[in-house]
Amino acid sequence: xxxxxxxxxxLLLLPGTRHLAEMLLNRLxxxxxxxxxxxxxxxADFAGATCLIVPRDLPAAFLLxxxxxxxxxxLELVDPACVTDAxxxxxxxxxxxxxxxxxxxxxxxxxxxxDLMVEGDMEVVVALRNAVDDAGIDLIGDSAAACGPFxxxxxxxxxxxxxxxxxxxxxxxxTIMGGDTA
Amino acid sequence: xxxxxLELVCPAGTPAALRDAIDAGADVVYLGFRDETNARNFPGxxxxxxxxRDGIGYxxxxxxxVFVAINTYAAAGNQAAWHRAxxxxxxxxxxxxxxxxxxxxxxxxxxHPGLRLHLSVQAAASHAEAIRFYHEAFGVRRVVLPRVLxxxxxxxxxxxxxxxxEVFAFGGMCPMxxxxxxxxxxxxxxxxxxxxxxxxxxxxxxxxxxEALVSSLGGSTINIFDKAEKAGYPTLCKGRFAVGGSxxxxxxxxxxxxxxxxxxxxxxxxxxxxxxxxxxxxxRAYVAEVVRQFRSLVDGMAGGDAPAGAVAALRQLAExxxxxxxxxxxxxx
Numbered sequence: 001x002x003x004x005x006x007x008x009x010x011l012l013l014l015p016g017t018r019h020l021a022e023m024l025l026n027r028l029x030x031x032x033x034x035x036x037x038x039x040x041x042x043x044a045d046f047a048g049a050t051c052l053i054v055p056r057d058l059p060a061a062f063l064l065x066x067x068x069x070x071x072x073x074x075l076e077l078v079d080p081a082c083v084t085d086a087x088x089x090x091x092x093x094x095x096x097x098x099x100x101x102x103x104x105x106x107x108x109x110x111x112x113x114x115d116l117m118v119e120g121d122m123e124v125v126v127a128l129r130n131a132v133d134d135a136g137i138d139l140i141g142d143s144a145a146a147c148g149p150f151x152x153x154x155x156x157x158x159x160x161x162x163x164x165x166x167x168x169x170x171x172x173x174x175t176i177m178g179g180d181t182a
Numbered sequence: 183x184x185x186x187x188l189e190l191v192c193p194a195g196t197p198a199a200l201r202d203a204i205d206a207g208a209d210v211v212y213l214g215f216r217d218e219t220n221a222r223n224f225p226g227x228x229x230x231x232x233x234x235r236d237g238i239g240y241x242x243x244x245x246x247x248v249f250v251a252i253n254t255y256a257a258a259g260n261q262a263a264w265h266r267a268x269x270x271x272x273x274x275x276x277x278x279x280x281x282x283x284x285x286x287x288x289x290x291x292x293x294h295p296g297l298r299l300h301l302s303v304q305a306a307a308s309h310a311e312a313i314r315f316y317h318e319a320f321g322v323r324r325v326v327l328p329r330v331l332x333x334x335x336x337x338x339x340x341x342x343x344x345x346x347x348e349v350f351a352f353g354g355m356c357p358m359x360x361x362x363x364x365x366x367x368x369x370x371x372x373x374x375x376x377x378x379x380x381x382x383x384x385x386x387x388x389x390x391x392x393e394a395l396v397s398s399l400g401g402s403t404i405n406i407f408d409k410a411e412k413a414g415y416p417t418l419c420k421g422r423f424a425v426g427g428s429x430x431x432x433x434x435x436x437x438x439x440x441x442x443x444x445x446x447x448x449x450x451x452x453x454x455x456x457x458x459x460x461x462x463x464x465x466r467a468y469v470a471e472v473v474r475q476f477r478s479l480v481d482g483m484a485g486g487d488a489p490a491g492a493v494a495a496l497r498q499l500a501e502x503x504x505x506x507x508x509x510x511x512x513x514x515x
Contacts, residue, residue, distance in 0.1 A: 038197075038233075042227075045225065046225075103465060103466050104467055105465075105467050106464070106465050106468040106471070107465050108464055108465065108468065108501075109468065109498075109499060111413055112414065112437070112501060112503065113412060113413075113503070114395070114412070117388075117390060118388050119387075119388050119389055119390055120388070121387070122383040122386040122387065122416075123225050123382075123383040123386075125383070126226060126227075126383040127225035127383075128226070129226070129465065130195060130224065130225065130226030130227045133198065133199070133465045133466055134195075134197060134199070134226075134466075135198070136198050
């Protein structure tokens with residue numbers, strides 16, 4: 001961990017920050033589960049399974065726990081070094097994770113080229129990949145749809161902000177991690 | 183090129199992949215049910231009955247077709263799931279079923295005489311006598327040829343048989359006798375031919391050891407990839423083995439994909455009717471890109487042009503980013 005990354009991780013994992021981030025993440029997971037019910041159907045055999053998702057260019061990771069009875073998965077913000085009992089682990093950069101979530105990139109090719117690292121129980125990883133790949137998730141479009149009559153302007157604003165966030169993330173990553181992730 | 187253009191038969195592991203394959207130019211999509219009746223029985227993959235109904239509707243509205251693979255061998259005394267799969271595919275309007283098991287071919291031919299039957303590669307029918315038998319006994323209309331024949335052998339075969347031929351055009355290489363391979367079964371207790379799973383995900387583990395990636399199947403290490411190496415699928419036929427005290431190396435097959443991008447004219451001249459793209463277990467981004475590239479190659483053949491860049495683009499999509507024309511050319515001889 002770089003000198004600059006440590007305080008960012010500490011800030012992210014402070015109880016208040018962490019609680020807020022987890023609340024937002026789980027709201028999003030619930031929204032996606034409602035809009036893409038078939039995704040949970042494909043994961044029905046894996047209730048209780050955990051998967052540690054590590055964005056290499058973020059100072060914290062997500063621990064995903066699949067739930068029974070078509071309930072949306074639960075997400076926790078964690079220090080990846082402190083999680084040793086996840087059934088599977090996925091590591092890549094955040095931008096790639098988002099593309100995988102939206103089915104815009106070939107996960108197997110990333111694995112062959114070693115840009116995506118998987119460890120542990122491949123049954124969970126394969127089921128997750130297939131379920132998410134079929135769902136047709138559009139993070140901005142799905143989130144905007146929850147705004148009812150304001151969906152169209154919300155989507156426009158969301159796409160504009162996503163562009164800004166991507167640029168900011170690249171700059172922050174260079175500063176915090178001491179490397180170029182462009 | 184003269185004659186009808188080659189038909190593109192493309193894979194779909196999910197409804198989203200089906201739609202993407204059709205939108206990218208597939209003439210036909212092939213798929214399977216969510217159970218052991220098909221040879222890609224992986225977690226989270228495949229179609230429920232309502233999904234198949236919707237998928238067939240999506241394809242037919244665009245003038246395309248859907249084939250249903252029911253191509254594992256039915257368990258003795260427990261054939262109900264396989265019979266139900268045939269009945270449901272017929273009832274939901276599938277354009278063909280792809281079958282290997284003789285008993286199941288007989289069931290389909292007897293119970294659904296109007297249902298088009300294709301012989302799966304899992305039947306490993308590689309000579310005229312075998313193919314003629316399937317045609318005469320069950321009315322099989324097309325054979326998916328095993329990946330063991332040269333282009334010249336395919337040309338000779340197509341002149342001798344009364345059915346259409348479909349050949350693998352791109353994707354995973356199976357170097358073993360298809361429908362007969364027991365390597366995965368030996369290590370995991372589950373078979374591609376019976377349970378529909380080669381190297382079942384439940385038996386696969388990856389572990390990072392320093393900068394090396396270690397893959398194991400059923401508790402046995404089958405490969406170690408150094409930092410600079412491309413990784414491959416965890417199948418025994420693509421494992422590295424040390425024999426007689428030598429260093430570990432590939433005995434059967436390196437991580438590589440079959441690719442016919444450069445020999446499509448030869449295959450067409452050999453009388454092949456359809457090209458099959460392997461990869462129902464792959465994501466929809468991969469499926470859409472491979473279909474798009476093959477669509478441009480096949481359309482380019484009809485117009486007399488080979489689209490620049492399509493073959494190179496396919497190479498980027500290959501396992502280990504390596505490709506081979508396999509038995510079509512038998513370049514190792």
